[in-house]
Amino acid sequence: MREIKIGIIGLGTVGTGVMKILSCEGTRLQKHSGVRFTVKRVADLDITRDRGIQIEPEILTTDAKKIIDDEEIEVVVELIGGCEPAKSYILGAIQKGKHIVTANKALLACHWEEIQDRAKEHGVEILLEGAVGGGIPIIRSITSLLTSNKIRSIFGIINGTCNYILATMAKEGRNFDEALQRAREKGYAEADPSLDIEGVDTAHKLVILASLAFKGGVTLKDVYVEGISKITPQDILYAREEFGHCIKLLGVAKEWEDTLEIRVHPTMIPENHPLSDVDGVNNAIYLEGDNVGSLIFSGQGAGQMPTASSVVSDLVSLAQRIDRPSNHPLISDVEPRKKVRPIKELKTKYYVRFTTLDQPGVLAAISSTLAKYRISIASVIQKERGPEGPVPIVMLTHEAEEESMVRAISEIDRLEIVKAETLLIRCEEMTTTN
Amino acid sequence: MREIKIGIIGLGTVGTGVMKILSCEGTRLQKHSGVRFTVKRVADLDITRDRGIQIEPEILTTDAKKIIDDEEIEVVVELIGGCEPAKSYILGAIQKGKHIVTANKALLACHWEEIQDRAKEHGVEILLEGAVGGGIPIIRSITSLLTSNKIRSIFGIINGTCNYILATMAKEGRNFDEALQRAREKGYAEADPSLDIEGVDTAHKLVILASLAFKGGVTLKDVYVEGISKITPQDILYAREEFGHCIKLLGVAKEWEDTLEIRVHPTMIPENHPLSDVDGVNNAIYLEGDNVGSLIFSGQGAGQMPTASSVVSDLVSLAQRIDRPSNHPLISDVEPRKKVRPIKELKTKYYVRFTTLDQPGVLAAISSTLAKYRISIASVIQKERGPEGPVPIVMLTHEAEEESMVRAISEIDRLEIVKAETLLIRCEEMTTTN
Numbered sequence: 024m025r026e027i028k029i030g031i032i033g034l035g036t037v038g039t040g041v042m043k044i045l046s047c048e049g050t051r052l053q054k055h056s057g058v059r060f061t062v063k064r065v066a067d068l069d070i071t072r073d074r075g076i077q078i079e080p081e082i083l084t085t086d087a088k089k090i091i092d093d094e095e096i097e098v099v100v101e102l103i104g105g106c107e108p109a110k111s112y113i114l115g116a117i118q119k120g121k122h123i124v125t126a127n128k129a130l131l132a133c134h135w136e137e138i139q140d141r142a143k144e145h146g147v148e149i150l151l152e153g154a155v156g157g158g159i160p161i162i163r164s165i166t167s168l169l170t171s172n173k174i175r176s177i178f179g180i181i182n183g184t185c186n187y188i189l190a191t192m193a194k195e196g197r198n199f200d201e202a203l204q205r206a207r208e209k210g211y212a213e214a215d216p217s218l219d220i221e222g223v224d225t226a227h228k229l230v231i232l233a234s235l236a237f238k239g240g241v242t243l244k245d246v247y248v249e250g251i252s253k254i255t256p257q258d259i260l261y262a263r264e265e266f267g268h269c270i271k272l273l274g275v276a277k278e279w280e281d282t283l284e285i286r287v288h289p290t291m292i293p294e295n296h297p298l299s300d301v302d303g304v305n306n307a308i309y310l311e312g313d314n315v316g317s318l319i320f321s322g323q324g325a326g327q328m329p330t331a332s333s334v335v336s337d338l339v340s341l342a343q344r345i346d347r348p349s350n351h352p353l354i355s356d357v358e359p360r361k362k363v364r365p366i367k368e369l370k371t372k373y374y375v376r377f378t379t380l381d382q383p384g385v386l387a388a389i390s391s392t393l394a395k396y397r398i399s400i401a402s403v404i405q406k407e408r409g410p411e412g413p414v415p416i417v418m419l420t421h422e423a424e425e426e427s428m429v430r431a432i433s434e435i436d437r438l439e440i441v442k443a444e445t446l447l448i449r450c451e452e453m454t455t456t457n
Numbered sequence: 458m459r460e461i462k463i464g465i466i467g468l469g470t471v472g473t474g475v476m477k478i479l480s481c482e483g484t485r486l487q488k489h490s491g492v493r494f495t496v497k498r499v500a501d502l503d504i505t506r507d508r509g510i511q512i513e514p515e516i517l518t519t520d521a522k523k524i525i526d527d528e529e530i531e532v533v534v535e536l537i538g539g540c541e542p543a544k545s546y547i548l549g550a551i552q553k554g555k556h557i558v559t560a561n562k563a564l565l566a567c568h569w570e571e572i573q574d575r576a577k578e579h580g581v582e583i584l585l586e587g588a589v590g591g592g593i594p595i596i597r598s599i600t601s602l603l604t605s606n607k608i609r610s611i612f613g614i615i616n617g618t619c620n621y622i623l624a625t626m627a628k629e630g631r632n633f634d635e636a637l638q639r640a641r642e643k644g645y646a647e648a649d650p651s652l653d654i655e656g657v658d659t660a661h662k663l664v665i666l667a668s669l670a671f672k673g674g675v676t677l678k679d680v681y682v683e684g685i686s687k688i689t690p691q692d693i694l695y696a697r698e699e700f701g702h703c704i705k706l707l708g709v710a711k712e713w714e715d716t717l718e719i720r721v722h723p724t725m726i727p728e729n730h731p732l733s734d735v736d737g738v739n740n741a742i743y744l745e746g747d748n749v750g751s752l753i754f755s756g757q758g759a760g761q762m763p764t765a766s767s768v769v770s771d772l773v774s775l776a777q778r779i780d781r782p783s784n785h786p787l788i789s790d791v792e793p794r795k796k797v798r799p800i801k802e803l804k805t806k807y808y809v810r811f812t813t814l815d816q817p818g819v820l821a822a823i824s825s826t827l828a829k830y831r832i833s834i835a836s837v838i839q840k841e842r843g844p845e846g847p848v849p850i851v852m853l854t855h856e857a858e859e860e861s862m863v864r865a866i867s868e869i870d871r872l873e874i875v876k877a878e879t880l881l882i883r884c885e886e887m888t889t890t891n
Contacts, residue, residue, distance in 0.1 A: 171486070321731070
């Protein structure tokens with residue numbers, strides 16, 4: 024039986040999961056792939072910590088270069104995350120003709136083109152199922168759908184931390200800080216949660232999905248990113264009770280005429296849309312293809328074993344191709360990129376929450392400013408009233424241009440009657456194909 | 458560029474869709490596969506009807522043998538459906554060394570082992586993404602998940618007609634016949650809808666999914682099948698309002714100790730389970746793997762272009778392997794089969810609707826019979842009362858064994874106070890992994 028020697032760089036949560044599957048499921052893996060995988064070397068800065076698995080000490084090293092320089096190792100599994108030193112390790116391994124399996128979304132999002140180009144030059148493959156959506160087989164689904172579809176749009180709930188926080192705010196009426204604290208207690212948020220709550224992690228994953236689906240060489244700089252920390256429980260309540268919507272942090276990539284919209288922000292979506300039911304730390308990706316219509320994939324978007332499951336599936340895909348080189352890698356080439364539509368040109372409906380004094384003339388002042396920028400109002404609610412202090416005025420607009428919207432809000436926010444920065448949430452009226 | 462000549466048998470709805478994609482998307486397909494597909498011949502009994510696509514008349518034939526005997530044709534796409542003559546055509550093509558792409562669920566369900574064995578003998582592959590779930594890439598997802606997971610269970614809403622009928626009954630309070638009529642008017646039900654409403658089509662697809670996921674050489678005879686025609690709008694109402702459940706026709710295949718449960722029947726599922734939201738003619742498959750946790754795939758389960766999209770994706774998968782033969786076909790071998798657990802050994806909770814006279818002592822008679830068979834009642838509802846005529850008594854049991862349940866009901870149905878056959882609906886308390 025053909026043996027494939029692999030090296031694993033990074034023995035953290037996912038790396039340990041990969042070791043578990045490779046050691047417990049060796050027989051099944053051989054049956055499915057016709058190949059025996061041997062982990063020849065594992066590199067990590069900490070090789071003494073007990074991870075609850077048995078690893079022969081002689082394969083452990085603190086020096087990743089021992090993997091990269093090992094002629095026998097054909098596949099490098101990179102699971103340390105972040106840009107450096109992961110990028111140097113991967114480029115080094117590519118140069119030595121090794122195939123790469125990685126779950127490193129930040130690296131791929133920031134250096135997609137460079138890594139793909141180098142891999143092509145050296146005739147090796149980069150597989151990355153674990154980088155987006157944990158155990159959900161979204162990468163291979165997109166690459167296979169692409170062969171018979173033009174993908175029109177992708178909407179993803181692809182950050183479990185944010186989804187948990189928004190769901191907790193919605194269910195329990197907690198404010199953002201309380202919900203974040205709960206996420207921390209449950210182990211769903213990092214000590215420094217900023218990459219998650221500011222939308223950057225979602226943007227990383229969106230760049231990967233969009234690069235695959237739209238073959239556009241999308242980069243992180245193309246993505247408009249806005250996080251969830253300004254959302255209040257009142258916004259969630261108004262969205263639901265007054266407008267029949269819920270608020271999710273979405274990664275959106277969609278064709279608009281000959282441009283590509285690519286953005287991450289809290290989004291109002293209709294409550295009857297399947298994405299509105301995605302609960303807790305789950306992930307879900309909704310996509311539309313011209314032939315296939317709309318599809319939804321959902322599951323655990325993170326965690327040791329789901330992500331490790333994706334990494335091992337990639338190993339098997341590679342094994343089935345490793346002795347039969349093809350000019351057509353599993354992850355295809357970058358085509359000439361589409362123009363990215365600047366966020367200021369976006370046309371959508373908006374949910375707007377103003378914080379104003381509770382006095383006559385306030386609505387007249389706001390609505391006349393909106394009218395000046397040709398923004399028309401679909402509905403207005405002012406429920407809370409108090410003898411003193413500012414009150415919220417909540418509004419849903421008809422479709423308006425982002426640039427006009429931003430200018431109008433900036434002018435309104437300078438009015439004396441306005442007591443806090445106005446919150447805008449974009450709406451996405453996703454149509455299902457049925 | 459490598460050219461692959463294909464023959465298409467069956468130019469119905471899906472066949473026409475495949476022709477559309479191959480002719481409109483030729484360039485993209487070449488880019489993705491590194492191969493040029495040429496449709497050398499198309500066979501159909503009717504080669505004169507206008508199908509809204511351009512086909513050169515000289516490639517059309519009424520004789521499928523012209524495809525099977527053509528040495529140049531490497532791949533046969535079989536889209537006529539049903540067992541014969543499809544089976545003879547497929548076996549004939551296999552014998553000539555041709556690869557097969559098919560969407561024929563009935564044939565695969567009835568002759569899975571024979572067809573797989575012959576394909577193995579002749580070193581050809583059988584791809585079948587279009588056979589289950591229309592455009593949902595469920596077959597390739599299962600085969601790829603399998604490499605790093607033991608699949609524990611599959612629950613599928615895989616017949617759009619039944620889902621539409623049950624959803625219409627639920628939303629509009631219509632009875633079964635009215636909802637079926639609506640499905641017919643919308644083109645969602647065939648002139649003879651019996652294969653759909655009796656659960657046979659679901660069983661076909663379930664056999665395919667289970668054969669892949671459990672590698673058990675599952676056959677149609679292993680499947681317990683029950684259709685939806687006995688469900689009333691009242692059952693749906695009680696399920697929802699009294700028990701917080703909805704009723705779906707599910708295909709269920711799951712491990713239970715060292716056996717496999719495989720069954721198709723109307724099923725009560727909790728309203729907060731994602732499958733309960735699957736609307737209209739959509740399909741959804743929920744599965745659990747030991748590493749990946751639970752995943753859901755949903756989308757359009759039928760229709761010309763979604764199914765054609767799956768068929769073309771299979772062509773591309775084949776093209777990427779055709780000159781690089783492997784001992785490991787995309788769809789793997791059948792392993793020694795698991796014992797199928799007889800339905801009478803099933804242990805589950807039941808929803809039971811009795812139709813009885815409205816008089817004292819009725820509940821005592823029913824509950825004492827249930828007690829005799831050690832079936833304990835979780836709750837009882839008797840809402841409707843009338844001065845004359847039978848009334849429904851609705852019950853939810855604790856977990857009970859099917860055999861005892863069936864005996865108890867049969868004894869109860871012989872009581873004078875019982876005026877119509879009692880309806881049983883099995884409950885499935887599906888746990889999500891979060």
